[in-house]
Amino acid sequence: MASRVVRPFPAPLARQDEVPATALQSADSLGLIRRMRRNRKAEWSRRLVRENVLTTNDLIWPIFLVDSSQARTPVVWMPGVDRLNIEEAVRQSVEAAKLGIPAIAPFPNVEKSLRDATASEALNTRNLMCRAVRAIKQEVPELGIICDAALDPYTSHGHDGVMAGETVLNDASVRILTEQALALADAGADVIAPSDMMDGRVGAIRAGLDAAGFDQVQIMSYAAKYASAYYGPFRDAIGTNATLIGDKRTYQMDPANSDEAIAEVALDLEEGADMVMIKPGLPYLDVIARVKDHFRVPTFAYQVSGEYAMIQAAALNGWLDGDKAMLESLIAFKRAGADGVLTYFAPRVAEKLKAIG
Ligand SMILES: NCC(=O)CCC(=O)O
Ligand SMILES: [Mg+2]
Numbered sequence: 001m002a003s004r005v006v007r008p009f010p011a012p013l014a015r016q017d018e019v020p021a022t023a024l025q026s027a028d029s030l031g032l033i034r035r036m037r038r039n040r041k042a043e044w045s046r047r048l049v050r051e052n053v054l055t056t057n058d059l060i061w062p063i064f065l066v067d068s069s070q071a072r073t074p075v076v077w078m079p080g081v082d083r084l085n086i087e088e089a090v091r092q093s094v095e096a097a098k099l100g101i102p103a104i105a106p107f108p109n110v111e112k113s114l115r116d117a118t119a120s121e122a123l124n125t126r127n128l129m130c131r132a133v134r135a136i137k138q139e140v141p142e143l144g145i146i147c148d149a150a151l152d153p154y155t156s157h158g159h160d161g162v163m164a165g166e167t168v169l170n171d172a173s174v175r176i177l178t179e180q181a182l183a184l185a186d187a188g189a190d191v192i193a194p195s196d197m198m199d200g201r202v203g204a205i206r207a208g209l210d211a212a213g214f215d216q217v218q219i220m221s222y223a224a225k226y227a228s229a230y231y232g233p234f235r236d237a238i239g240t241n242a243t244l245i246g247d248k249r250t251y252q253m254d255p256a257n258s259d260e261a262i263a264e265v266a267l268d269l270e271e272g273a274d275m276v277m278i279k280p281g282l283p284y285l286d287v288i289a290r291v292k293d294h295f296r297v298p299t300f301a302y303q304v305s306g307e308y309a310m311i312q313a314a315a316l317n318g319w320l321d322g323d324k325a326m327l328e329s330l331i332a333f334k335r336a337g338a339d340g341v342l343t344y345f346a347p348r349v350a351e352k353l354k355a356i357g
Contacts, residue, residue: 226253
């Protein structure tokens with residue numbers, strides 16, 4: 001057996017007030033062949049060996065809409081985020097396109113009086129979403145618009161589907177979601193993003209879109225959407241926090257599972273999803289990595305409202321460097337394998353990336 005060379009533990013340095021650097025180096029050298037720190041010694045070198053890069057092309061910007069005479073109304077639980085009226089949403093879309101953000105994802109805060117048990121307002125082709133999508137498409141046709149298919153902004157009970165007693169009905173909800181998707185496609189949505197987690201909705205929406213001549217409208221499915229506490233501030237933004245009865249654990253996924261995410265993604269791809277999404281983001285990086293490794297399809301992460309709020313709250317208290325934490329959280333998605341991220345930070349990041357050049 002080859003004997004291992006055991007290096008004597010370096011003798012402790014004599015206590016001195018100042019030891020010259022060279023003396024420290026020679027006294028302590030471990031004679032290492034590989035030193036991982038060499039590549040980190042200067043910014044040019046760190047840039048050269050960097051494995052992942054965040055670009056503006058990776059960003060999807062979720063925005064909140066409201067019917068209001070005021071251009072902006074603040075979302076209290078998401079400092080720095082406002083609900084926009086249609087005119088302001090158009091202006092912000094123009095800005096987003098100028099910054100090079102590829103796409104936005106609008107979400108409506110629907111007037112309470114328009115919400116009912118069957119989400120009938122979701123099918124109104126003149127509803128807030130449809131009017132906003134038309135207006136934005138007319139002004140900035142080159143900006144992608146990704147529209148949620150989900151009933152929660154429109155239901156009086158705050159669930160993503162219609163209910164019988166305490167049960168959220170699957171197939172009946174899918175029929176309504178398909179109609180909703182058609183209304184959005186007709187308004188000009190480029191991508192339908194079913195976020196409801198009903199079974200079979202991707203296939204039904206694909207068939208509905210194709211039959212109506214919208215065969216070029218893409219589907220980005222919220223394939224693995226978890227029943228998460230991190231959606232809290234979003235429910236403030238769209239005004240469902242007060243109305244939601246119970247929770248969504250009978251249709252959204254159990255945070256304890258990840259094999260199940262693979263099964264969900266497989267089904268959505270079979271049913272015709274062009275892109276898949278995992279949501280929330282940072283607490284589910286392992287799921288993003290597994291899905292990307294397994295399927296090699298366009299995979300997106302949603303950095304949800306609670307993730308945004310945590311960073312912002314800490315930054316506003318002076319407990320975190322907000323910009324650094326924002327960028328670090330976003331590069332994590334790239335490292336995990338995501339092709340892009342829905343993030344409320346999108347315009348701020350795009351501005352920063354533009355300034356860096
Ligand atoms: N369907 C979209 C969402 O539920 C967003 C959740 C969030 O940002 O917390
Ligand atoms: Mg599913």
